[in-house]
Amino acid sequence: MVNKTEITPATWGVRSSFHSLVALLVASVVVAVLSLARDGSRFRPLPDDGASLQSAAGATTSCDLFSGRWVYNNASYPLYEEKQCTFVSDQVACEKFGRKDLGYRHWRWQPHGCDIPRFNATGLLERLRNKRMVYVGDSLNRGQWVSMICLVESTIPPNLKWISYRHNHSLIAFNAMEYNTTIEFYWAPMLVESNSDHPYNHRLPERVVRVQAIEKHARVWSDADILIFNSYLWWLRPEIKVLWGSFGSPDGIHKMEQAPRVYEMALNTWSDWLEVHINRSKTQVFFVSMSPTHDRAEDWGGLDGHNCYQETEPITREGYSGSRSRPELMRAVEAVIGRLRARGLGVRILNITQLSEYRKDAHPSIYKRQWHPLSREQLADPTSYADCFHWCLPGVSDVWNELLYAYILRNRSPC
Ligand SMILES: *[C@@H]1O[C@H](CO)[C@@H](O)[C@H](O)[C@H]1NC(C)=O
Ligand SMILES: *[C@@H]1O[C@H](CO)[C@@H](O)[C@H](O)[C@H]1NC(C)=O
Ligand SMILES: *[C@@H]1O[C@H](CO)[C@@H](O)[C@H](O)[C@H]1NC(C)=O
Numbered sequence: 001m002v003n004k005t006e007i008t009p010a011t012w013g014v015r016s017s018f019h020s021l022v023a024l025l026v027a028s029v030v031v032a033v034l035s036l037a038r039d040g041s042r043f044r045p046l047p048d049d050g051a052s053l054q055s056a057a058g059a060t061t062s063c064d065l066f067s068g069r070w071v072y073n074n075a076s077y078p079l080y081e082e083k084q085c086t087f088v089s090d091q092v093a094c095e096k097f098g099r100k101d102l103g104y105r106h107w108r109w110q111p112h113g114c115d116i117p118r119f120n121a122t123g124l125l126e127r128l129r130n131k132r133m134v135y136v137g138d139s140l141n142r143g144q145w146v147s148m149i150c151l152v153e154s155t156i157p158p159n160l161k162w163i164s165y166r167h168n169h170s171l172i173a174f175n176a177m178e179y180n181t182t183i184e185f186y187w188a189p190m191l192v193e194s195n196s197d198h199p200y201n202h203r204l205p206e207r208v209v210r211v212q213a214i215e216k217h218a219r220v221w222s223d224a225d226i227l228i229f230n231s232y233l234w235w236l237r238p239e240i241k242v243l244w245g246s247f248g249s250p251d252g253i254h255k256m257e258q259a260p261r262v263y264e265m266a267l268n269t270w271s272d273w274l275e276v277h278i279n280r281s282k283t284q285v286f287f288v289s290m291s292p293t294h295d296r297a298e299d300w301g302g303l304d305g306h307n308c309y310q311e312t313e314p315i316t317r318e319g320y321s322g323s324r325s326r327p328e329l330m331r332a333v334e335a336v337i338g339r340l341r342a343r344g345l346g347v348r349i350l351n352i353t354q355l356s357e358y359r360k361d362a363h364p365s366i367y368k369r370q371w372h373p374l375s376r377e378q379l380a381d382p383t384s385y386a387d388c389f390h391w392c393l394p395g396v397s398d399v400w401n402e403l404l405y406a407y408i409l410r411n412r413s414p415c
């Protein structure tokens with residue numbers, strides 16, 4: 001059932017390059033001369049046990065971790081080197097694929113009014129002892145899973161860690177033997193069943209979901225101790241086909257519906273499952289909010305037709321939001337989670353949207369494995385194939401995990 005695989009970056013890398021989500025897009029290049037705070041001195045590590053987050057003044061307080069600014073800090077960041085991460089995938093290994101400007105790895109997230117606890121891999125693994133942590137979602141969530149493994153794996157000797165695959169490779173697990181811990185990723189880009197559920201071959205022209213069916217996926221992860229969901233990018237189409245019935249059955253009924261409506265239906269199916277099947281005194285549940293894309297340089301004052309390609313600095317305008325972002329989809333997530341909370345199940349939103357909106361510099365753009373050979377026209381115009389939705393590692397997804405870590409430390413008992 002479990003097939004154990006040697007830890008070779010090649011194995012994981014080649015596989016993961018199959019996954020790239022969508023083919024992108026329009027163009028880029030932009031000379032945005034931005035003056036940014038470059039301060040290495042303000043960083044004050046907190047006591048490792050971060051039971052509460054402390055305000056700058058030292059008083060214990062509740063603080064919005066998601067509202068803040070990026071501070072250049074090449075002394076403390078990155079938290080690991082790309083080359084040292086055995087498992088980094090070719091979708092996010094930007095340095096390996098030729099990126100020369102490496103400033104994107106040096107930014108620290110500074111919330112207004114408090115500090116994030118310093119990431120401590122051993123501390124986290126201790127917390128995860130005898131536990132199962134599962135990321136469920138799309139390639140952005142897989143990027144965050146890879147980031148988490150990169151963050152912890154250097155503390156584990158080579159013979160005590162490995163990657164294993166189950167459920168026809170929909171489930172990939174990082175095993176940390178001495179802790180009896182697994183950190184897993186389950187591919188379900190639309191959470192409910194869809195025609196994109198194959199972990200590698202899922203780029204299909206049409207998107208079909210079985211909007212009421214989640215059990216096939218959910219029984220794989222519903223007993224986990226920590227669950228981290230996401231689902232956003234795959235819904236960015238005007239319409240999605242809904243299947244009433246099952247895949248492969250001749251009597252299924254198909255109906256085109258507005259995508260936001262189908263998204264809501266899928267989230268309801270998801271939340272109904274959680275309400276019934278999640279053990280509230282055991283499992284902590286998180287939902288990662290939408291991950292913004294940077295495919296329209298006009299949005300941040302760049303040139304028409306350009307995108308994230310050749311961007312090297314974050315956006316500094318507080319509250320910046322790209323025109324492609326779809327807040328109404330996040331409102332749907334908030335509504336569903338609000339109703340779940342009223343029914344006694346707490347789901348924490350990791351509100352990474354705003355902080356990631358600033359990071360137009362942090363996408364792979366052209367520095368990743370290209371799955372399909374590029375045409376002469378594409379090569380002549382790099383913006384045409386730049387990936388402005390995934391994130392280079394080390395980078396932004398590490399910060400998402402630092403925020404997740406802050407909540408795992410804080411919630412000693414489950415929410
Ligand atoms: C770190 O950044 C500072 C300020 O930008 C710069 O002066 C210094 O040379 C950098 N150090 C390294 C090791 O890159
Ligand atoms: C990290 O956590 C471990 C285990 O809780 C602890 O022994 C160690 O001192 C911590 N390291 C730092 C740098 O705080
Ligand atoms: C290892 O962890 C699993 C949960 O992930 C648990 O069921 C099992 O009892 C643990 N094994 C030991 C020896 O503690």
Ligand SMILES: *[C@@H]1O[C@H](CO)[C@@H](O)[C@H](O)[C@H]1NC(C)=O
Nearest residue numbers: 001166167168169170216220
């Ligand atoms: C794996 O795929 C095969 C063939 O598609 C299917 O019969 C089997 O049930 C799948 N196994 C799991 C664990 O999903």
Ligand SMILES: *[C@@H]1O[C@H](CO)[C@@H](O)[C@H](O)[C@H]1NC(C)=O
Nearest residue numbers: 225278279280281282283414
């Ligand atoms: C829920 O989890 C707690 C803590 O792990 C455990 O003691 C309890 O038996 C579980 N309840 C059910 C119904 O599985």
Ligand SMILES: *[C@@H]1O[C@H](CO)[C@@H](O)[C@H](O)[C@H]1NC(C)=O
Nearest residue numbers: 066067334349351352353354
């Ligand atoms: C997420 O953060 C944004 C910007 O700070 C805010 O407008 C939004 O209400 C937050 N959402 C949640 C669910 O906290």
